[in-house]
Structure formats: C-alpha cells, structure tokens
Amino acid sequence: xxxxxxxxxxxxxxxxxxxxxxxxxxxxxxxxxxxxxxxxxxxxxxxxxxxxxxxxxxxxxxxxxxxxxxxxxxxxxxxxxxxxxxxxxxxxxxxxxxxxxxxxxxxxxxxxxxxxxxxxxxxxxxxxxxxxxxxxxxxxxxxxxxxxxxxxxxxxxxxxxxxxxxxxxxxxxxxxxxxxxxxxxxxxxxxxxxxxxxxxxxxxxxxxxxxxxxxxxxxxxxxxxxxxxxxxxxxxxxxxxxxxxxxxxxxxxxxxxxxxxxxxxxxxxxxxxxxxxxxxxxxxxxxxxxxxxxxxxxxxxxxxxxxxxxxxxxxxxxxxxxxxxxxxxxxxxxxxxxxxxxxxxxxxxxxxxxxxxxxxxxxxxxxxxxxxxxxxxxxxxxxxxxxxxxxxxxxxxxxxxxxxxxxxxxxxxxxxxxx
Amino acid sequence: xxxxxxxxxxxxxxxxxxxxxxxxxxxxxxxxxxxxxxxxxxxxxxxxxxxxxxxxxxxxxxxxxxxxxxxxxxxxxxxxxxxxxxxxxxxxxxxxxxxxxxxxxxxxxxxxxxxxxxxxxxxxxxxxxxxxxxxxxxxxxxxxxxxxxxxxxxxxxxxxxxxxxxxxxxxxxxxxxxxxxxxxxxxxxxxxxxxxxxxxxxxxxxxxxxxxxxxxxxxxxxxxxxxxxxxxxxxxxxxxxxxxxxxxxxxxxxxxxxxxxxxxxxxxxxxxxxxxxxxxxxxxxxxxxxxxxxxxxxxxxxxxxxxxxxxxxxxxxxxxxxxxxxxxxxxxxxxxxxxxxxxxxxxxxxxxxxxxxxxxxxxxxxxxxxxxxxxxxxxxxxxxxxxxxxxxxxxxxxxxxxxxxxxxxxxxxxxxxxxxxxxxxxxxxxxxxxxxxxxxxxxxxxxxxxxxxxxxxxxxxxxxxxxxxxxxxxxxx
Numbered sequence: 001x002x003x004x005x006x007x008x009x010x011x012x013x014x015x016x017x018x019x020x021x022x023x024x025x026x027x028x029x030x031x032x033x034x035x036x037x038x039x040x041x042x043x044x045x046x047x048x049x050x051x052x053x054x055x056x057x058x059x060x061x062x063x064x065x066x067x068x069x070x071x072x073x074x075x076x077x078x079x080x081x082x083x084x085x086x087x088x089x090x091x092x093x094x095x096x097x098x099x100x101x102x103x104x105x106x107x108x109x110x111x112x113x114x115x116x117x118x119x120x121x122x123x124x125x126x127x128x129x130x131x132x133x134x135x136x137x138x139x140x141x142x143x144x145x146x147x148x149x150x151x152x153x154x155x156x157x158x159x160x161x162x163x164x165x166x167x168x169x170x171x172x173x174x175x176x177x178x179x180x181x182x183x184x185x186x187x188x189x190x191x192x193x194x195x196x197x198x199x200x201x202x203x204x205x206x207x208x209x210x211x212x213x214x215x216x217x218x219x220x221x222x223x224x225x226x227x228x229x230x231x232x233x234x235x236x237x238x239x240x241x242x243x244x245x246x247x248x249x250x251x252x253x254x255x256x257x258x259x260x261x262x263x264x265x266x267x268x269x270x271x272x273x274x275x276x277x278x279x280x281x282x283x284x285x286x287x288x289x290x291x292x293x294x295x296x297x298x299x300x301x302x303x304x305x306x307x308x309x310x311x312x313x314x315x316x317x318x319x320x321x322x323x324x325x326x327x328x329x330x331x332x333x334x335x336x337x338x339x340x341x342x343x344x345x346x347x348x349x350x351x352x353x354x355x356x357x358x359x360x361x362x363x364x365x366x367x368x369x370x371x372x373x374x375x376x377x378x379x380x381x382x383x384x385x386x387x388x389x390x391x392x393x394x395x396x397x398x399x400x401x402x403x404x405x406x407x408x409x410x411x412x413x414x415x416x417x418x419x
Numbered sequence: 420x421x422x423x424x425x426x427x428x429x430x431x432x433x434x435x436x437x438x439x440x441x442x443x444x445x446x447x448x449x450x451x452x453x454x455x456x457x458x459x460x461x462x463x464x465x466x467x468x469x470x471x472x473x474x475x476x477x478x479x480x481x482x483x484x485x486x487x488x489x490x491x492x493x494x495x496x497x498x499x500x501x502x503x504x505x506x507x508x509x510x511x512x513x514x515x516x517x518x519x520x521x522x523x524x525x526x527x528x529x530x531x532x533x534x535x536x537x538x539x540x541x542x543x544x545x546x547x548x549x550x551x552x553x554x555x556x557x558x559x560x561x562x563x564x565x566x567x568x569x570x571x572x573x574x575x576x577x578x579x580x581x582x583x584x585x586x587x588x589x590x591x592x593x594x595x596x597x598x599x600x601x602x603x604x605x606x607x608x609x610x611x612x613x614x615x616x617x618x619x620x621x622x623x624x625x626x627x628x629x630x631x632x633x634x635x636x637x638x639x640x641x642x643x644x645x646x647x648x649x650x651x652x653x654x655x656x657x658x659x660x661x662x663x664x665x666x667x668x669x670x671x672x673x674x675x676x677x678x679x680x681x682x683x684x685x686x687x688x689x690x691x692x693x694x695x696x697x698x699x700x701x702x703x704x705x706x707x708x709x710x711x712x713x714x715x716x717x718x719x720x721x722x723x724x725x726x727x728x729x730x731x732x733x734x735x736x737x738x739x740x741x742x743x744x745x746x747x748x749x750x751x752x753x754x755x756x757x758x759x760x761x762x763x764x765x766x767x768x769x770x771x772x773x774x775x776x777x778x779x780x781x782x783x784x785x786x787x788x789x790x791x792x793x794x795x796x797x798x799x800x801x802x803x804x805x806x807x808x809x810x811x812x813x814x815x816x817x818x819x820x821x822x823x824x825x826x827x828x829x830x831x832x833x834x835x836x837x838x839x840x841x842x843x844x845x846x847x848x849x850x851x852x853x854x855x856x857x858x859x860x861x862x863x864x865x866x867x868x869x870x871x872x873x874x875x876x877x878x879x880x881x882x883x884x885x886x887x888x889x890x891x892x893x894x895x896x
Contacts, residue, residue, distance in 0.1 A: 003433050004506070007426050008454035008513045019462050022479030025574070029476055065477055066582050066860035068827045073794055074851040075802055077817035078716045079723075080788035088801040091716050093794040 029063050038130045054120045150228040159225025168224035177216050238273035238327040240266050243309045245334035246282040254365045258333035264404050283309035305342045310349035328357040336364045336377040343380045354386035361407045362391040424517040432521045439689045445532040449506035454513045460496050461485050468502040469552045473559035475577050499523040503534040505545035518702035525689040529682030539670035539770050555660045562653050579864035580661035586639040589823045601633040635830035642831050643868050673822040676771045680724015730783050732758030771822045781810045791816045842869045846877035862888045
C-alpha cells in the first residue's frame with residue numbers, strides 16, 4: 001500500500017478554524033473571572049480620562065485546570081551540565097503550572113494565565129454590568145457625542161445633499177425661467193439672463209440630457225447649499241474636579257465606589273462638552289493635586305481636614321479654570337471622618353465652591369455595616385443651602401447609579417436629563 | 420527556505436524512505452501525510468492531533484496559549500504531529516524546508532512502527548481511533564444541544580471529569596480483577612503454613628466483604644460512574660468518554676522516552692542511509708542536533724531515549740570487557756542477540772518505567788551527568804549525582820517522575836465511609852506530598868460528581884491528614 005499525501009488547500013485552511021467555539025467559551029470564562037473581581041480591578045486601574053482602546057492588564061483567578069499534582073518541595077531528577085557536584089545551585093524552583101504541556105494530554109497542570117489583556121471599553125462594559133446600569137442609560141454614557149458647534153455662513157452652489165436649501169434652489173430655477181421667457185430687455189436683469197443662457201449652454205447636451213418639451217428642469221447651477229463653518233464655542237469647556245479623602249480609612253472597596261462615581265461623572269460631562277479636563281485633588285490633613293494613578297494608589301494616613309481640599313479646588317479654579325470660560329463640576333468623596341473643628345470652615349468653602357461650580361457634590365461612602373449615626377459630614381452639610389449642591393450617601397455599588405442621577409438633577413446648566 | 424519543493428518531491432523521498440523502512444524491518448501501519456499551515460498546526464496541537472474532537476473551553480485556552488507563545492517567538496511549532504491510528508495520520512508543516520520534511524517523514528515512520536508494535540498500544544484500537552473520537556464529539560455536541568442539558572452543564576461535568584481523568588490504572592498489562600475474583604481473593608485465608616505448630620499463630624482479620632470496592636480502586640471516574648446515586652445517563656456517558664480518551668492517550672504518556680528515542684534512532688539511521696545531497700544532509704545534522712540536545716536541569720526525552728537505544732545496540736554489538744562478563748552471568752547468555760534484534764524486542768515489551776529500570780546503566784547516567792535536585796528556598800540545589808553511592812537513588816527519583824509517575828496515585832478505598840455514603844480516597848504516599856491548593860480544588864470536583872461528602876487521606880510533613888469536603892465546608896482532620 002502506498003502512502004497517501006493530502007496537499008494543503010487554502011480553502012480548507014480558511015474553514016478550519018475549529019477552535020473558535022472553544023476559544024469563545026474560554027474568553028467568556030475569562031470575562032466572568034474579570035467580572036467577579038471587577039471591584040478590585042477598577043479600584044486598581046486608572047480608567048478615568050483614558051482612551052477607550054487602551055489595553056489594561058488584568059490579574060486573573062479562577063480558570064486554572066486543577067488536578068491532583070505533587071508539590072514543588074520534592075526532589076526531581078534531571079540532566080546536569082556536566083561535572084555537577086552535590087550542593088551546587090542549579091536554578092530556581094519552578095512554580096506550579098510552569099511545566100510546558102506537550103502535545104498529548106499533559107500530565108502537568110497547564111500554564112494558567114495570571115493576567116490577561118482587555119480593552120478599557122470591555123472593562124467599562126463590565127463595570128456598567130456590575131453597577132446594574134439600565135441599558136438605555138448605558139448607551140447614553142457610552143456614546144461620546146462631542147458638542148461640535150457650527151454657524152451658518154451664507155450659501156454656495158456646491159455642497160452635500162443634506163445641506164441643500166430647497167427654497168433657494170427653487171427660486172434660482174424660477175429666476176432662470178423668467179430670464180429665458182423674456183429674452184429682450186423689458187427691464188429684465190441682463191446679468192441673470194446671461195447667466196441663465198450660459199447655464200443651459202454649459203449643460204452637456206450629448207451627455208444624456210434631452211430637453212423635454214413643456215418642462216423646465218432643475219440644472220446643477222440652480223442648486224443652493226447652506227454653508228456652515230465651525231464656531232468656537234467657549235461654553236464647551238468643562239473641568240471635572242475629583243476630590244477624595246485618601247486617609248487610611250479609605251479601603252479598596254470604598255475607592256472602587258468613589259472611582260466608579262467619578263468615572264460616571266466624567267463620562268457624563270464628556271457627552272455634553274467638547275473639551276473636558278480632569279483635576280484630581282487628594283487630601284488627608286492637607287490637599288495636593290495629583291495624577292490619577294497617585295489619586296487611587298497613594299495610601300496616606302493621619303487626620304482628615306476636608307476644608308483643605310476645597311481651598312485647593314478654589315485655588316485651582318481661580319488660577320486655571322475661570323468660571324466665565326469653564327463649566328466646573330466638582331465632586332468630593334470621603335468616608336466622613338472629618339476633624340470636628342474643621343467643619344465650619346469646610347461648609348464655608350463649600351458654599352464658595354457652589355458659587356463657581358455648575359454642580360458640586362459631596363458623597364459619603366459608608367459601605368453597609370457602618371453605623372448610620374456616623375454620617376457626620378452629611379449632617380454638617382445640611383447647613384449648606386445651595387441649589388446646585390447635593391450631599392449623598394453611597395452605601396454599596398447599587399447606590400452609585402441612583403445617587404448619580406440624584407446628583408445631576410441639581411445641575412445649574414439644566415443637564416438634568418440623561419436619556 | 421533553501422530549496423522550494425513540491426508534493427512530487429515529498430512523494431519521491433517518501434518512496435526512498437519506505438524502501439529503507441522495509442529494509443530495516445520496521446513494521447508500520449499504512450501512512451498518511453497531510454500538509455497544513457501554522458494556524459492549522461496550532462489547532463491540531465490543541466486537540467492532540469485528532470481530526471475530530473469534542474469541544475471544551477480548555478482546548479480554546481490551550482490554543483490561545485500556544486498561539487501567544489508562538490506569536491511572541493517564545494516557542495516554535497513542532498515539525499510534525501503524528502497520531503496513533505491505523506492508517507497512521509501525520510501532519511507536515513508546509514512552511515518547512517525540504518530537508519526538514521524528509522527528516523520529519525523518517526521520524527514519523529519511527530513513531531508509526533512504535534505505535535503498531537509496542538504492547539501498551541495494543542488496546543488502543545488504532546483502526547477505530549478517528550471514528551471513536553468523532554463519535555465522542557457527536558455525543559458531547561448532542562448533549563450540549565439538548566435543551567434540557569445545555570453547554571454549561573456539559574462543561575461543568577467535563578471540567579470535573581478532566582480534573583480526575585489521570586486518576587486511572589497505569590499499567591494495562593496488569594489485568595484488573597473483576598468483582599467475583601476480588602471476592603475470592605478477599606475470602607481466601609493466608610496460605611497454609613507447614614510449620615504452623617512452631618510458628619506464632621498469625622492474627623487473621625475477617626475481610627469486610629460488604630465493602631465497595633473490595634480492593635482499592637484506581638479508576639476514579641469509572642467507579643463514580645458505576646456507583647454514584649442519581650447520576651443521569653448523560654453524565655455517566657461524559658465520564659465514560661473522558662475515561663476512554665485518557666485510556667487512548669495513556670500509552671503515549673507511558674512511553675514518551677522510548678517512543679521519541681525510537682523515532683530519533685530511526686530517522687537518523689534512515690537519513691544516514693539515504694545518500695542525501697550534501698546541503699540537505701547538513702541541514703539535517705543541524706536540526707537533528709537541535710532536537711536531541713540535552714536540556715539542563717531537565718529531561719529531554721528525545722535525548723535520553725536516543726542515548727539509551729544507542730547504548731543498548733552498542734552493548735550487544737560491541738560490548739566492553741566488563742559487559743561481556745556481566746552478560747555471561749545472565750540467563751540470556753546462551754543466545755546473544757544482535758543489537759538490532761535486541762532493540763526490536765525491547766520496543767515490543769517495555770514501557771518507560773521498565774525501560775529505564777532495565778537499561779539505564781550507571782555508566783550512561785554518569786556520562787549524561789544525571790543529577791537529583793532538591794529545592795532549598797527558591798533555589799534548586801543538586802542533592803545527588805550519579806556516582807558510585809548515589810546513582811541508584813538518582814535513578815529511582817527519575818523513574819518516580821516518569822510517565823504516569825508524575826501523577827499521584829489516588830485510590831478509592833470505601834464508598835460508604837462512616838455509613839453515610841461518604842467517598843473515602845487515599846493518596847498512596849511515596850514520599851512526595853500533594854500540592855495542597857490543587858488537591859483541595861480537585862477534591863471539590865470529586866464531591867461534585869459523587870454528590871456527597873468526600874474524604875482524602877494523605878500525608879503532610881510526615882503526618883497522616885485527611886481533608887473532607889461536603890459541598891459547603893472544608894475540614895482538615
């Protein structure tokens with residue numbers, strides 16, 4: 001019997017992506033694993049104000065393939081490099097799962113992903129899923145309709161179809177007809193007349209254009225298009241000032257809640273303004289302007305003076321974001337443990353902030369299990385009467401969305417509707 | 420690469436190789452070669468080369484992993500992939516050079532001969548393999564498509580079954596006693612002692628004939644399939660499928676060193692006898708040496724296998740003075756086979772464990788600088804080298820991790836432990852401890868399939884411990 005050779009066929013090769021279904025299932029597993037840890041991941045990753053295509057590395061647990069295996073603390077045999085002596089150090093202890101699997105069903109646990117890459121877009125989707133945002137509202141947040149303002153600026157004879165001004169086009173045709181019907185003077189406008197004749201002559205006669213008796217069709221020359229030009233809208237600048245208490249008591253879970261809130265705010269503001277800037281102010285007993293990374297990662301300790309953050313925010317607004325040119329959105333997250341002596345000053349400065357901001361809010365993050373009567377700052381802020389101020393309490397992730405909606409209803413600029 | 424080639428070239432060289440195969444007396448299945456590109460090869464690797472295989476997410480994971488490694492240049496692709504079937508199917512990468520294709524084809528005939536003749540492959544039913552796998556795939560797909568089951572439930576069972584698939588009997592040459600035979604053995608008293616009157620009377624234990632299983636059972640999946648209560652038929656079928664596939668792959672795990680060594684021995688012999696054009700021969704030498712080079716601190720089965728086959732041939736054809744003396748004392752002294760005769764016999768009757776035990780000599784171990792390594796903190800330290808006093812210890816360690824030896828032996832001891840249908844498993848401790856995290860998670864799978872509490876006995880830090888999991892609480896006793 002002779003050997004059979006089956007040649008390569010590119011069409012088979014194209015159809016032979018047989019692992020696609022299993023890859024999909026695997027990806028779903030990865031996604032599930034990510035969603036289970038979404039709070040940790042969002043609290044760890046810098047997501048606010050970054051491009052949607054950014055790829056983030058996500059640590060993973062939960063898709064290992066477990067078997068009964070031996071531990072690493074057992075002796076193994078191998079081949080030395082020649083002349084090995086007892087006691088010689090020859091390498092590192094391999095970690096479980098490091099063994100290269102061979103073609104057959106391996107006898108070692110396969111290598112497991114300890115991290116995987118996903119795009120920020122996917123991560124945001126997962127976060128929305130986790131926060132249980134309604135679909136419709138998710139969409140509103142995801143589509144970043146930048147507010148590009150344009151102005152009318154006269155008419156022209158070429159343009160795109162949507163800009164066609166039908167009324168002026170029809171008028172142009174009528175003008176041409178009138179001019180043609182009265183060839184000799186009679187007070188007629190000779191310029192219009194000449195143009196009308198020229199237009200007919202310019203039309204390619206042989207090119208399929210057959211004049212039908214009794215009809216007077218539109219010609220290309222009759223078309224009038226609206227002309228638009230971009231207008232710089234000074235109102236389209238916005239700045240989001242994120243303030244957060246970074247004292248030791250703010251743990252991962254609280255930071256996750258704070259971060260998702262800031263994120264929603266940023267996304268929302270971005271859908272309404274063309275140019276949005278971000279300012280992060282971290283504070284404990286003093287306030288500093290920091291990068292997003294530091295904002296969520298630098299764990300500070302010591303007392304808490306909320307007023308310092310507000311003072312810093314006012315300073316930043318004064319120096320860089322004048323309210324006449326910028327729409328300012330400020331939000332402050334804290335767990336509410338302020339030094340009691342600082343409260344009056346905090347309320348006073350908050351009042352000042354309300355005057356320069358479109359919207360200013362205070363969110364007290366108290367995951368369930370804390371005593372209600374410790375809502376210290378919420379009580380204090382009751383003294384502050386301003387239409388665009390709102391103090392809210394965020395207990396767990398299900399509160400984030402509802403408090404966010406609540407918060408927006410206070411907006412000066414009337415941005416209260418989301419959908 | 421160097422020389423462009425066509426299918427005609429492959430056919431020409433295949434015919435030349437087959438002449439040699441016949442001349443050397445290799446006894447192969449009919450051979451089929453299929454050309455594929457690198458994506459197809461990656462797919463084939465994920466599914467162990469099977470043209471048809473049931474779906475499971477772990478194969479997608481395996482594909483993605485291989486592809487990532489390949490795309491980043493961490494690991495290359497195998498030159499070929501060959502499966503144990505009749506006719507023997509092998510895949511060749513179309514991007515490879517002609518020299519590599521010839522080398523690969525010669526190598527494949529070595530594997531083919533090994534599959535067809537080694538005793539461990541007897542039960543794999545090579546002529547039905549492709550159909551069997553296809554049938555398995557169809558069954559699994561049917562369960563996934565069944566609205567009352569669905570892919571999620573199927574994958575949950577497969578996850579658990581995969582975790583336990585390696586917990587099966589290792590040596591197919593040892594026949595498993597059926598229940599009646601087990602009972603007979605249990606009931607038989609100790610052999611009668613002619614010196615009963617002078618010996619101390621042995622303490623006899625009445626055997627518990629109601630215990631299931633009577634003898635500790637190594638085929639975990641099969642035992643659970645046959646004894647779990649309320650297990651739906653489709654779940655039993657999935658366990659059967661996973662078990663059967665593992666039975667098919669088991670011989671390949673058990674003969675990795677012999678098999679690869681054998682294929683390397685024959686591709687080298689065939690290539691050297693083909694009178695290749697010099698540029699092809701040069702490339703062959705380079706590739707061959709890449710494949711059979713030793714890997715520091717590890718075992719390269721290609722290298723070790725080839726070394727041993729070479730050594731066996733040399734000892735028969737050109738024995739040293741010591742070896743002649745040694746051989747004259749052995750029972751085989753009367754009929755001294757030639758090197759070739761000897762290796763053909765060994766290729767039939769051995770598996771890696773016995774192969775190493777019988778033919779890995781102290782001299783060879785010393786020559787290859789075989790060492791035993793022990794972890795010390797994060798570092799690996801050489802604990803023993805193959806010298807006069809220690810070579811047998813090193814060899815023992817090597818054999819302990821050979822083939823299925825790298826999987827712990829777990830046996831089911833009792834299926835009604837404590838009278839409440841608790842499943843009792845025992846890890847046969849041989850000085851090697853289990854990796855606890857993995858053991859704990861795998862135990863959950865056992866419980867998931869068994870449906871009731873499961874207990875695993877093992878040894879940690881020289882103390883007997885038992886872990887128990889009932890679906891809600893993990894306990895250590």
